[in-house]
Amino acid sequence: AKENAFKKIKEAIKVVKKKPSIQTVWNFNTVVMGIQNYYSVATQITINLNELNLHLRKTLYNQLKNIRTEASFHEMTKTFQKRYKGYMAKLYKIQKMVFVPIHAQRWKKTFCFSQVICNFTAEGREKIHNSLKAIDKNTLSYIMRNYIPNRTIEYNDNRISKFIAQYGKCAILGEELGINEWHCHHINPYYISKDDSYLNLIIVNKAIHQLIHLKDKVKIKTLLQSLKLTSKQKEKVNKLRLKCLNEII
Structure with missing residues (x-):
């Protein structure tokens, strides 16, 4: 190794x-x-x-x-x-x-470690596979390796942290996001706040991101019909729309 x-x-x-x-x-x-x-x-x-x-x-x-x-x-x-x-x-x-320092890593104690997890039994292998399913590794690898040149280092760094914190799922829909489905949204618009901090970012589905920013009522209606949001999900979208100075839907 x-x-x-x-x-x-x-x-x-x-x-x-x-x-x-x-x-x-x-x-x-x-x-x-x-x-x-x-x-x-x-x-x-x-x-x-x-x-x-x-x-x-x-x-x-x-x-x-x-x-x-x-x-x-x-x-x-x-x-x-x-x-x-x-x-x-x-x-x-x-x-x-x-460049990050190569040597800078302390030992971490494995809390809540299960001795059932191993490579040598059907039950142990199943637990390993289930834990790996938490985040889509291909999508995470893609995000980590694809730096966005026209954005700040802080933004590139924090969008990865936020994606991991959300287990690769949309904050509104709760669905796992693929490489072409995920978007990183500024809660307080960047053009106003200039804020790329971790707390100002949220990972959402591409369609949800469009819905947050859309102003055209016809397009909003079409998107809502395809997304079929619950009242709770729509409430979350509206909170983000208000932050962007858009009307609630």
Whole structure:
């Protein structure tokens, strides 16, 4: 596993060297954080990641020395600052995207761990599969790897966190969202608030997002007929419409 993690991170560094941009650094960060999250319950995670960091920080330093600049902790997004608070590391950036520290992951205790979960029994495998169904992994992977260049780093960061927090489901319909169905909506419109914070974002179905912003009564009526919202769902939509300075439906 350590060898695989080493290869993945090294490959991500090569991609950054070949095409230095916010997008490729974002890809590097998602690779590192994916490894950190997946192995966080391993009892030797800190030691293992420090071993990887010992070799990979040299690669990061040498391969990117002509294209990177030094960065401070406060240049990270608020989400990253919260995640990596307390870790001592020399940070680098390309443009405005800071590289996350490879070693920065503490061991996490597995609360509510079920000893029934394992790969060797039908019951154990079923529990594993059921837990994996909580979020569509293809959609999550797509969101993590597709950085939106014309939006802020904070927005790109927080939309992932919000998608995970909502288990990949629409906040209004409660349905699981696919790659082409999900939209990230600003509760207080961005053109007014300039607010990309986590609390100002909500994940909704594409059609719901249209319904929140639509002003044409004919189009609204057509959408309502196709969506068949309950009174509670319509109430939620209306709250979001009022925030956008639109009439209730």
